[in-house]
Amino acid sequence: MNETVRLIGKRVIFFDVNQTLVQQNLSFEDGFRRVWENFTGRWSRDEKPSAEQVWTQYITRWQQRKKSRITFQQLDELQQQCLQEAMEAMDIPVSGAMKRGFIQEIRRLQVEAKTMPPHTREVLERLSRNYRLAIISNSPRSEVLLMLKRFDIGTFFPPEHVFTALKPADKKPAPYLFKKALKTMQFSPKQAVMVGNSWRHDVCGAVKAGLDAVWLSTSGSAAGPDAKEITQQRLGKRKVYLIKRLDQLSELFS
Structure with missing residues (x-):
């Protein structure tokens, strides 16, 4: 040098x-899909929306919120809100504990893959x-x-x-x-x-x-x-x- x-x-x-x-070896999207499959593992096929369907609902809302830049919420809270709205749009029951746990599990998988x-x-x-x-x-x-x-x-x-x-x-x-x-x-x-x-x-x-x-x-x-x-x-x-x-x-x- x-x-x-x-x-x-x-x-x-x-x-x-x-x-x-x-x-970083696992994207948020890949982690989202993996957690969804684990979350719905015991559901019957007839009542189970695909990971692709749920992800499309989620990412549409995320992009809308991200562009608006009007929120002061922390990232975790914003992601939980988008997840809740995505599931409600598909008539999937969602609780506060579930949406928190879902996002936290994605984070855990991402960290483990690093x-x-x-x-x-x-x-x-x-x-x-x-x-x-x-x-x-x-x-x-x-x-x-x-x-x-x-x-x-x-x-x-x-x-x-x-x-x-x-x-x-x-x-x-x-x-x-x-x-x-x-x-x-x-x-x-x-x-x-x-x-x-x-x-x-x-x-x-x-x-x-x-x-x-x-x-x-x-x-x-x-x-x-x-x-x-x-x-x-x-x-x-x-x-x-x-x-x-x-x-x-x-x-x-x-």
């Missing part, structure tokens, strides 16, 4: 979670000796905390250093979560850097809030175990560093 491609003067590192610290890239824990251990570490995620807070516990990396990210949105307008790439995290942890934008896999949400969002960013881009053949080059570019007034593997952070922050 070129000697000039190093991050200097940083005190806090913010991380995205999905596809950055952990790899994996952590090699050397992630070692990288976090190394970085934590010299930097404060925190999470900025668009995922529900409950899911993030569950993942940190499952992969035993919660010691690096105490709950007060986990920042998630309560309403759609606050999600990355909006600057709200970045500014909230900086204010809470009492750092300036120049003292912080954001690490994530999404150019739009993590990189552009961080730059808008005045932070430098590290883009974890695992696409293409250059993302293999022999990928060593770390590159640097400018995005507006901020710097963006491109890495292909998470363990390259150790070299970038050396």
